[in-house]
Amino acid sequence: MSTWFRILIFPGFAFLFIAALAFEWIDRRMIARFQGRIGPPWYQPLADLIKLLAKEDIVPEGTNKFAAAALPILSLTAVLTASLYVPVGGIKGASFEGDLIIVLFLLSLPALAYFLAGWVSSSIYSLLGGHRSLLQYFSYEVPFLMAVACPAILSDSWSITRIVSFQAQTAWHALMQPLAFVLALVGLIGKLKRDPLDIPKAKSEVVAGPLTDYSGRKLALWHLTMTMQTVLGIFLLVNLFFGESRFFNPMPALPIFGLKAAAILVALSTASALYARLRIDQLMDLGWRILAPLALLQMLVTLWIAN
Amino acid sequence: MSGIPNRDAINTLVLRLLSDLTAGPGAFTHTTTDGELVIHLPTHALRPAVSRLIDEIGILHLTTITGEDLPPHIALRYHFWHHYGFTLEIELPRDRPVVASLVDLVPGVALYEREVHDMLGVLFEGHPDLRPLLLPDEWQGPPPLRKEDTHG
Amino acid sequence: MARTIVPIGPQHPLLKEPIAFQIVVEGEQVTDSTMRMGYVHRGIERLCQERTYIQNLYLLERVCGICSHVHAVTYCRGVESLLGLEVPLRATYLRALLCELERIHSHLLWLGMLARNIGLDTIFMYAWRDREIVLDIMEALSGGRVSHAINTIGGVRQDITPMQREVIWGQLDKLDQQVSRLLRVVEHERSLQARTRGVGHLSLEQVRRYCVVGPIARASGLDVDLRRDEPRPPYDRLNFDVVTHTAGDVWARTLVRMQETLVSVQLCREILRTMPDGPIAVSARRRVPPGEAISRSEAPRGELFYYIRSDGSDRPARVKIRTPTLPSLLSLQIQLKAITIADISVILSGVDLCIACADR
Numbered sequence: 001m002s003t004w005f006r007i008l009i010f011p012g013f014a015f016l017f018i019a020a021l022a023f024e025w026i027d028r029r030m031i032a033r034f035q036g037r038i039g040p041p042w043y044q045p046l047a048d049l050i051k052l053l054a055k056e057d058i059v060p061e062g063t064n065k066f067a068a069a070a071l072p073i074l075s076l077t078a079v080l081t082a083s084l085y086v087p088v089g090g091i092k093g094a095s096f097e098g099d100l101i102i103v104l105f106l107l108s109l110p111a112l113a114y115f116l117a118g119w120v121s122s123s124i125y126s127l128l129g130g131h132r133s134l135l136q137y138f139s140y141e142v143p144f145l146m147a148v149a150c151p152a153i154l155s156d157s158w159s160i161t162r163i164v165s166f167q168a169q170t171a172w173h174a175l176m177q178p179l180a181f182v183l184a185l186v187g188l189i190g191k192l193k194r195d196p197l198d199i200p201k202a203k204s205e206v207v208a209g210p211l212t213d214y215s216g217r218k219l220a221l222w223h224l225t226m227t228m229q230t231v232l233g234i235f236l237l238v239n240l241f242f243g244e245s246r247f248f249n250p251m252p253a254l255p256i257f258g259l260k261a262a263a264i265l266v267a268l269s270t271a272s273a274l275y276a277r278l279r280i281d282q283l284m285d286l287g288w289r290i291l292a293p294l295a296l297l298q299m300l301v302t303l304w305i306a307n
Numbered sequence: 308m309s310g311i312p313n314r315d316a317i318n319t320l321v322l323r324l325l326s327d328l329t330a331g332p333g334a335f336t337h338t339t340t341d342g343e344l345v346i347h348l349p350t351h352a353l354r355p356a357v358s359r360l361i362d363e364i365g366i367l368h369l370t371t372i373t374g375e376d377l378p379p380h381i382a383l384r385y386h387f388w389h390h391y392g393f394t395l396e397i398e399l400p401r402d403r404p405v406v407a408s409l410v411d412l413v414p415g416v417a418l419y420e421r422e423v424h425d426m427l428g429v430l431f432e433g434h435p436d437l438r439p440l441l442l443p444d445e446w447q448g449p450p451p452l453r454k455e456d457t458h459g
Numbered sequence: 460m461a462r463t464i465v466p467i468g469p470q471h472p473l474l475k476e477p478i479a480f481q482i483v484v485e486g487e488q489v490t491d492s493t494m495r496m497g498y499v500h501r502g503i504e505r506l507c508q509e510r511t512y513i514q515n516l517y518l519l520e521r522v523c524g525i526c527s528h529v530h531a532v533t534y535c536r537g538v539e540s541l542l543g544l545e546v547p548l549r550a551t552y553l554r555a556l557l558c559e560l561e562r563i564h565s566h567l568l569w570l571g572m573l574a575r576n577i578g579l580d581t582i583f584m585y586a587w588r589d590r591e592i593v594l595d596i597m598e599a600l601s602g603g604r605v606s607h608a609i610n611t612i613g614g615v616r617q618d619i620t621p622m623q624r625e626v627i628w629g630q631l632d633k634l635d636q637q638v639s640r641l642l643r644v645v646e647h648e649r650s651l652q653a654r655t656r657g658v659g660h661l662s663l664e665q666v667r668r669y670c671v672v673g674p675i676a677r678a679s680g681l682d683v684d685l686r687r688d689e690p691r692p693p694y695d696r697l698n699f700d701v702v703t704h705t706a707g708d709v710w711a712r713t714l715v716r717m718q719e720t721l722v723s724v725q726l727c728r729e730i731l732r733t734m735p736d737g738p739i740a741v742s743a744r745r746r747v748p749p750g751e752a753i754s755r756s757e758a759p760r761g762e763l764f765y766y767i768r769s770d771g772s773d774r775p776a777r778v779k780i781r782t783p784t785l786p787s788l789l790s791l792q793i794q795l796k797a798i799t800i801a802d803i804s805v806i807l808s809g810v811d812l813c814i815a816c817a818d819r
Contacts, residue, residue, distance in 0.1 A: 035584035124465055128800065131486070195578050196650060204473045204576040204804040276650035277578025279801040280487060340750035341540045366667040370755075370764045371781035386764065386781075390688070392753055415670030418789050419781075426504075441497040441818060451505050 011088035013080055020227035021045040023234070026262065027269050034273035045227070049220055057216030062122030068214070071117045072221035075110040079228045082106035086235050087161055089254035095161040100152055103160070103236065104145060110225055111137050111191065114200070117222075118210025129209025132280050133200035136190060139287030140197070144187025146295035150180035150302045151240045160239050167243035174241040179298045181241045183291055185264070188233045189271060190283070192226070196275035199283060234264045314391045318344045321393055324363050328352045344393040345384070353385070353397050354407050361412060364389055369413050374423040376401070376453045381427055385409075399429065408433040426452040461485070465800065469498050473576055473804050476814035480791075480807075484800060492795040494788065500818040507778035512538050512612060512747060515775065522780065523816040524605055525565045528557045529758045531610040534778075537754040537767040538612050541747045549737040550614035551692045556730045557600065557607060558756070559723040563634070564593045565759035565811075566716045566723075570641070573713065573808040577654045582644065589637040596627050596634075614740025624731055631731075635724045642717045655709040659794040659806040662707060669793070671786045673761020675810060678715045679707035685757035696733070699726050709809035716811075745773045758783055760811055782816035 006012055024045040032039030059065055085092075085099040111133065118130025151173040152158050155166035167173060174181040190197045201209030211222055238260045244253070278286070312320075321344065328334065328348060336346050348356055361367055370392070373384040380398040383406065387393055399406060408431040409416045420431040421440040428450040431437065439446065449455060462485050469477035477498035483491040503522055507515050519534045520527045532554050539546055567590040574582035594604040600619060601607035609615050619627075645651060661671065666679045676683060684701040686694045702718040704711040747769040756763045761783030770776040787810040794806050 035581045036588055037584060124463055127463075128465065195580075198578065199801075202578065202801070204578075205801055207472055273581045275579070276574070276648070276654050278650070279654065279799060281799065282653060340752050343753050345751070366664070368667070369670050370762065371779065373766045373777070373779040375768070375777045384766070386753065386766065392755070394753075413670070414668045415786060415789060418785055439497065441500040443497065451502060
């Protein structure tokens with residue numbers, strides 16, 4: 001496959017875009033079923049995006065116009081760049097030793113941009129939301145990084161492709177290091193700011209957090225970034241924890257990959273439907289008193305096994 | 308349900324506790340159509356009466372203050388509840404409606420005094436915050452529950 | 460972070476009616492708050508003086524959307540007292556049936572709003588779905604889901620047929636099942652407890668000094684319920700428990716309201732079962748003899764108080780309404796201190812505000 005095809009179509013941007021819409025639909029539908037509702041039709045996420053693009057783009061007085069326009073583009077760019085290094089069903093974009101670190105770095109940029117979006121906005125709700133998003137970032141990022149490093153340590157490689165093929169010779173990392181998987185999942189909920197960790201944009205507290213004043217195209221770009229980040233985060237977890245397996249490879253790789261990704265999405269949707277939102281101090285408590293020590297424990301165990 | 312006194316017992320108790328205050332001039336009692344006790348007191352006797360009741364009975368439940376413009380007076384009715392309802396009523400001169408606030412004795416009275424101030428223009432001395440409660444900040448006219456207000 | 464003022468209202472996703480709070484925060488800590496109400500003040504007490512007694516009935520039903528029936532009932536009782544009317548027993552049973560249904564409706568609505576405001580949309584959806592059962596029953600009884608217009612001075616305007624009775628009985632069974640299940644879920648839901656335990660604490664003494672009423676007072680241990688304390692037909696012939704708790708926080712209020720809902724379902728059943736036959740209204744004169752009447756009811760949010768003075772004409776000289784939300788608003792002064800921003804939504808949901816009631 002030519003490089004341009006891989007970047008732009010599959011497993012690149014176009015595929016990511018369609019996957020983002022599909023995942024959002026599955027998520028909303030699942031949560032609706034949990035709540036005794038039916039849920040939106042399949043074209044709803046696309047319709048919402050088109051509607052947002054068509055809406056008036058207002059930038060209130062006092063907001064830094066340049067920053068407000070640049071930040072969503074920056075976030076989207078970071079997510080799209082990270083997608084180049086995340087293999088989908090064995091088909092990889094680019095890869096090199098150390099690409100896991102690049103992906104993790106790129107995926108943390110949207111969180112910073114989200115905070116800045118609140119900082120440059122003139123609304124008190126945006127400022128509060130941004131403040132909370134930073135506190136949340138520090139609470140989940142450390143356990144998440146530690147948890148995600150465990151498969152790398154065990155596989156003796158920082159390349160996602162090698163981690164996947166390592167699992168083909170041994171077993172899924174989710175089975176070998178289940179604690180790491182659970183911690184990575186919780187960290188992902190925090191990273192994606194999903195219920196119960198949607199504290200920075202809690203509607204009943206800070207209206208919409210950092211994005212309160214955004215509308216139209218900018219909001220559409222932010223929304224797209226969030227949904228694509230969801231897809232990419234799930235794909236990353238599938239690669240790291242449910243990579244190829246020598247025991248279980250009946251179908252061609254791509255549909256199996258899709259099933260694994262869908263399974264993780266179901267877990268995320270279930271968590272969203274079942275729990276109330278945490279308070280920020282409860283999250284910080286959870287992150288530092290429980291998640292981080294557990295992640296440390298898992299890392300020590302992994303290091304010991306690896307030697 | 309034993310141990311709860313009947314209405315006559317409560318009325319007797321209240322009247323007994325306030326007997327010296329109701330003995331003075333300007334004090335009398337009557338009952339509402341359904342038999343609730345209403346004790347009219349001179350304005351200066353209101354605070355001592357409430358204070359006496361709280362000392363003897365304990366914390367009092369005040370339901371609300373009804374204000375009514377009855378020229379040449381403004382009547383204020385303080386509706387209390389202790390197993391049964393009873394009311395203390397005072398009359399204020401219309402052109403100078405001033406009375407001592409009860410907010411230090413019964414903190415729950417805060418919003419009711421503000422509302423009477425808003426609607427009838429009564430001044431409650433000692434109330435920490437008599438800002439408008441229900442009327443908008445830009446309200447220009449006279450207090451709405453006063454009879455002189457003939458808008459619409 | 461420096462001292463800032465976070466405005467909650469008059470428009471805010473947290474509030475369903477307009478009221479303004481200015482919350483002073485430092486970082487995530489709330490240090491002070493002020494409140495401004497009156498955005499929905501319609502001058503109803505003044506309007507009452509310019510309408511006849513029967514016209515006022517329709518006006519006063521519209522003081523509040525959720526507790527419209529209990530407003531009408533309390534007003535009617537006051538006027539009936541002035542007229543010296545004895546309302547037929549069957550009418551009191553029908554009025555009580557709707558009062559209890561309204562209580563169930565109000566508490567289920569409140570549970571949904573609390574759940575929504577803490578991010579637990581699932582319970583919001585379940586509670587409001589179960590609320591539909593109550594709304595269907597009320598529609599069968601009166602023709603309206605929320606606004607009933609079923610009272611008249613002297614009784615009620617519409618009777619219940621035996622077939623309606625059968626249908627409603629079946630729906631009450633279903634409601635009992637659903638609400639019991641909801642209560643079990645709420646009791647065991649740890650994330651809900653984590654957000655509501657210890658939040659918005661009011662001690663028994665604070666409740667009494669600030670004259671707080673209703674489920675909030677009962678959640679702090681004050682054993683007061685006008686249905687039992689001011690016994691009138693039909694409540695003097697019905698057996699029911701008054702639910703109290705001692706914790707005094709939003710969690711206790713949740714439990715009190717949910718358990719009260721179950722008690723109300725039981726009451727509805729008992730009312731249907733023991734309703735006597737007879738007329739549903741007596742006729743009432745237009746002109747009301749001079750006098751004063753005070754009537755109180757246990758509305759879903761607490762003590763509802765009406766004072767009516769008549770001067771002998773066909774219009775009241777003074778109608779004074781004290782709704783239970785007013786002392787709840789006052790209690791917020793105590794609760795909105797030394798908390799975090801996240802607790803604001805829990806506390807404001809926990810006091811079950813009905814601003815239309817408070818502003819009149």
